[in-house]
Amino acid sequence: VNGGPLHPGDLLSAYADGELTAAERAAVDAHLGTCAACRQELEGTRRAKAWIAGLPEIEAPFGFLERMLLDPSDHRRRRDRWARIGAVSLAAAASVWLAVVGFSGLTANPSGGVPALNSLVSRHEEATPPNTVADDDQQHQTEQEAAALGMPEAMGVYRVLSVAELGQPRQMTYASDDEWVSAFVYLGYDIAEAHLPAGATERVLSNRRAWVVRMNPWLVVLVQVGSNAVVLVGPEPAPVMADDLEPRSPDPSLMDRIEGAGEGLLEAFGLG
Amino acid sequence: VTDPSAGDDDRVPTWEEVARDHGRFLYTVAYRLTGNHDDAQDLVQEVLLRVRRGLATFTPGSLEGWLSRITTNAFLDEVRRRRRRPLEVVPDLPEPLVGVDDDPDAALAAQRLPDDIQDALRSLPPDFRAAIVLCDVVGMDYAEIASTLDIPPGTVRSRIHRGRALLRKELSA
Numbered sequence: 129v130n131g132g133p134l135h136p137g138d139l140l141s142a143y144a145d146g147e148l149t150a151a152e153r154a155a156v157d158a159h160l161g162t163c164a165a166c167r168q169e170l171e172g173t174r175r176a177k178a179w180i181a182g183l184p185e186i187e188a189p190f191g192f193l194e195r196m197l198l199d200p201s202d203h204r205r206r207r208d209r210w211a212r213i214g215a216v217s218l219a220a221a222a223s224v225w226l227a228v229v230g231f232s233g234l235t236a237n238p239s240g241g242v243p244a245l246n247s248l249v250s251r252h253e254e255a256t257p258p259n260t261v262a263d264d265d266q267q268h269q270t271e272q273e274a275a276a277l278g279m280p281e282a283m284g285v286y287r288v289l290s291v292a293e294l295g296q297p298r299q300m301t302y303a304s305d306d307e308w309v310s311a312f313v314y315l316g317y318d319i320a321e322a323h324l325p326a327g328a329t330e331r332v333l334s335n336r337r338a339w340v341v342r343m344n345p346w347l348v349v350l351v352q353v354g355s356n357a358v359v360l361v362g363p364e365p366a367p368v369m370a371d372d373l374e375p376r377s378p379d380p381s382l383m384d385r386i387e388g389a390g391e392g393l394l395e396a397f398g399l400g
Numbered sequence: 401v402t403d404p405s406a407g408d409d410d411r412v413p414t415w416e417e418v419a420r421d422h423g424r425f426l427y428t429v430a431y432r433l434t435g436n437h438d439d440a441q442d443l444v445q446e447v448l449l450r451v452r453r454g455l456a457t458f459t460p461g462s463l464e465g466w467l468s469r470i471t472t473n474a475f476l477d478e479v480r481r482r483r484r485r486p487l488e489v490v491p492d493l494p495e496p497l498v499g500v501d502d503d504p505d506a507a508l509a510a511q512r513l514p515d516d517i518q519d520a521l522r523s524l525p526p527d528f529r530a531a532i533v534l535c536d537v538v539g540m541d542y543a544e545i546a547s548t549l550d551i552p553p554g555t556v557r558s559r560i561h562r563g564r565a566l567l568r569k570e571l572s573a
């Protein structure tokens with residue numbers, strides 16, 4: 129065997145993970161000093177570890193966790209029934225339990241549901257906007273990216289600050305001088321009323337419906353924009369709704385907070 | 401994802417709290433193990449059903465570690481249930497493994513798309529995949545992985561190392 133003692137082999141990952149005893153580590157160190165092949169393998173091992181460790185978190189498809197919260201036995205029961213009658217196709221599965229087709233980016237069969245609002249609120253909280261101001265070119269570019277998603281360049285006092293290039297949903301940030309609003313754009317989704325959480329309050333602007341959910345300290349608004357579902361998460365009290373929104377399910381406390389709050393996010397969608 | 405030793409809590413959580421507060425973590429682990437959304441959803445559902453049944457046996461400690469154990473076991477149970485033929489052959493690698501991904505430019509070689517990495521992960525034998533996910537996605541140490549998978553420490557070392565070698569092989573093309 130070249131380089132002296134046996135090649136450490138499997139020990140190299142444990143070495144990279146800091147999982148060797150002091151004696152093992154010393155032996156591997158000594159071997160590495162004389163064996164280029166093992167140094168190279170150690171490098172490859174570290175690279176493979178970094179690939180996996182660097183993978184992003186995965187968002188559950190639209191509405192999935194909410195349905196699990198309602199009844200985790202529901203999903204299986206339905207799928208089993210479809211399996212029994214031999215009707216499992218991608219489209220059928222999507223129509224039964226949401227989001228499969230849309231999530232894979234094939235928006236020809238729009239899915240319906242309600243996104244996992246808790247995780248969106250977490251992402252909103254993590255998305256602290258930077259203090260730097262974009263130059264005109266950058267801002268123009270961002271506004272064009274927003275327009276490509278059917279989203280406005282500004283919602284009331286909030287101007288678009290960033291648009292994620294990838295991901296479902298596409299995460300956008302709108303910011304005013306001291307606050308920010310996140311917009312999560314689900315391409316090719318319909319909001320399904322049946323899956324809205326309890327406590328969602330419906331609002332109507334012209335013929336467009338939106339739903340408001342309080343998630344202290346945030347206000348969450350779900351609205352259908354064309355073929356996309358948009359979830360807005362912003363501070364409460366917030367200028368979230370336009371003045372001419374009519375409550376269908378009056379909630380006085382909530383109405384107090386959002387009525388007359390100035391220019392609204394929904395108004396900025398050009399929904400009038 | 402998260403340090404599994406963090407967030408310890410002496411209180412037994414409700415399964416609603418598990419679904420609501422740890423759903424993203426759970427879904428990520430399930431997706432990394434299964435490699436697709438259909439199976440990830442089935443797996444998360446199975447985990448939540450087990451959680452609901454098993455909360456009485458929850459021992460205070462790392463909730464995410466506990467969830468990872470249930471998820472991994474449910475995953476491997478399903479793999480065994482589906483398997484219609486004898487245990488798959490465990491790849492026997494030459495030792496040392498040299499020259500698999502010799503790229504003179506290490507920085508360039510280190511860049512791989514997440515989807516490609518996930519595909520490579522999915523190509524690993526399930527037992528290897530589970531060890532890699534517990535180590536590099538969940539962040540467990542080897543002793544926790546040995547306990548979770550109920551295998552000896554030496555087996556943890558070899559599964560992780562050979563799993564990584566197979567990943568390099570898959571991604572070197």
